[in-house]
Amino acid sequence: MYVGIVLVGGLNILLGEPLTMVRFLRFSVLLVGLCTAVAGHANTAQPITTADDLGPKVEQPIEFPHDRHAGDMQINCMYCHTYARRSIVSGIPPLQKCIGCHQSIESVRETPRIKKLFEYWEGSKDGTIAPKTPIPWKKVHDLPDFVRFNHERHIQRFYFQQEKPVQEVCGYCHGDVKTMTVARRSKSLSMGWCVSCHEKDHAVDAVSTKTTQGPNDCWQCHK
Ligand code: HEC
Ligand code: HEC
Ligand code: HEC
Numbered sequence: 614m615y616v617g618i619v620l621v622g623g624l625n626i627l628l629g630e631p632l633t634m635v636r637f638l639r640f641s642v643l644l645v646g647l648c649t650a651v652a653g654h655a656n657t658a659q660p661i662t663t664a665d666d667l668g669p670k671v672e673q674p675i676e677f678p679h680d681r682h683a684g685d686m687q688i689n690c691m692y693c694h695t696y697a698r699r700s701i702v703s704g705i706p707p708l709q710k711c712i713g714c715h716q717s718i719e720s721v722r723e724t725p726r727i728k729k730l731f732e733y734w735e736g737s738k739d740g741t742i743a744p745k746t747p748i749p750w751k752k753v754h755d756l757p758d759f760v761r762f763n764h765e766r767h768i769q770r771f772y773f774q775q776e777k778p779v780q781e782v783c784g785y786c787h788g789d790v791k792t793m794t795v796a797r798r799s800k801s802l803s804m805g806w807c808v809s810c811h812e813k814d815h816a817v818d819a820v821s822t823k824t825t826q827g828p829n830d831c832w833q834c835h836k
């Protein structure tokens with residue numbers, strides 16, 4: 614079934630554009646790559662089991678409360694996710710960043726979660742966690758490997774050029790993270806969902822009326 618979809622999609626593209634050898638070869642690679650990748654993906658994809666729209670809940674080593682840090686304390690998303698503006702990934706803050714603050718915060722020092730945090734820093738008494746062990750956070754969002762996604766381009770466009778507030782920009786794809794007691798997926802991240810936003814007209818900056826659209830060419834989103 615998937616092979617059929619790929620072939621139909623592929624034919625449209627091949628018929629719509631002059632067929633050079635390079636295009637043909639690149640497309641063949643994509644077809645084979647996608648079919649293999651999709652076959653693998655279909656077997657491992659996690660079904661969404663929760664009834665709400667927040668996606669599957671991931672068990673984290675420490676439940677990190679976004680609501681208290683990004684909500685109550687209003688810490689900027691990009692203070693912790695520092696790579697979003699300049700790289701493919703946003704990045705998860707290193708343990709040092711947590712400790713830098715928590716070393717001087719007495720109010721929650723004796724809570725179970727902060728004790729656990731310091732076990733990763735100082736090592737646990739029973740020796741199961743060595744000092745300075747990075748916290749093994751699990752992925753909440755995880756697109757299949759055959760999809761190409763880039764934070765930088767989206768953040769540059771919506772935050773730096775359109776000058777939208779950072780929480781609104783992250784929210785297009787991650788929902789209202791500042792209210793979450795533990796990070797959850799809230800948007801489908803399906804192909805149709807990405808494409809439907811790319812089909813809209815997006816302003817190129819905060820002042821002019823000029824707009825462009827996101828790419829809808831298979832090559833841009835698949836490798
Ligand atoms: C004090 C640091 C801090 C701040 C501020 C912060 N985050 Fe996070 N964020 C984390 C940590 C640590 C994780 C990993 C734990 C988890 O996934 O729950 C994370 C995870 C995430 C994830 C899930 C990552 C994945 O695995 O897919 C998203 C999305 C996210 N943050 C978005 C945001 C947004 C949007 C904001 C601003 C509203 C924000 N964060 C503010 C520390 C922070
Ligand atoms: C800018 C300073 C700052 C940074 C950076 C920071 N925190 Fe916090 N965190 C706080 C403060 C202040 C509180 C207490 C908030 C309150 O009383 O509601 C807190 C509360 C928490 C709590 C809730 C404790 C409880 O059970 O009551 C957890 C868990 C936590 N932080 C984990 C982390 C982790 C993990 C990191 C690194 C990814 C981190 N924090 C980074 C300032 C920070
Ligand atoms: C246009 C959609 C979009 C926007 C805008 C966006 N993200 Fe993401 N984000 C994604 C997708 C898709 C993934 C999963 C990527 C993957 O699995 O390859 C992701 C993954 C993440 C992750 C986990 C993996 C990583 O990249 O390190 C974090 C953390 C994250 N985003 C934070 C943010 C923050 C913070 C912002 C705002 C500054 C933001 N995102 C804006 C779509 C977006």
Ligand code: HEC
Nearest residue numbers: 761762763766770785802807810811815826827828833834
């Ligand atoms: C909120 C609207 C929106 C959503 C949602 C969105 N995009 Fe985009 N995307 C854009 C816009 C606008 C651009 C053009 C950015 C530019 O070049 O200035 C773009 C550009 C791109 C590019 C080309 C730039 C590059 O990185 O090479 C890729 C690839 C891309 N998006 C992939 C995705 C994928 C995959 C998803 C879904 C997981 C997605 N986008 C979701 C608006 C969106």
Ligand code: HEC
Nearest residue numbers: 619622623647651760802803804807808828829830831834
């Ligand atoms: C804007 C980005 C984007 C564009 C453009 C795009 N795709 Fe996708 N595609 C995705 C994403 C994201 C997924 C992963 C969906 C998921 O995991 O549920 C995907 C999944 C797929 C799959 C796996 C089956 C499925 O639906 O999950 C196939 C096959 C596929 N794409 C083929 C194509 C072809 C052929 C084109 C060109 C006609 C194309 N894609 C254009 C983003 C895109």
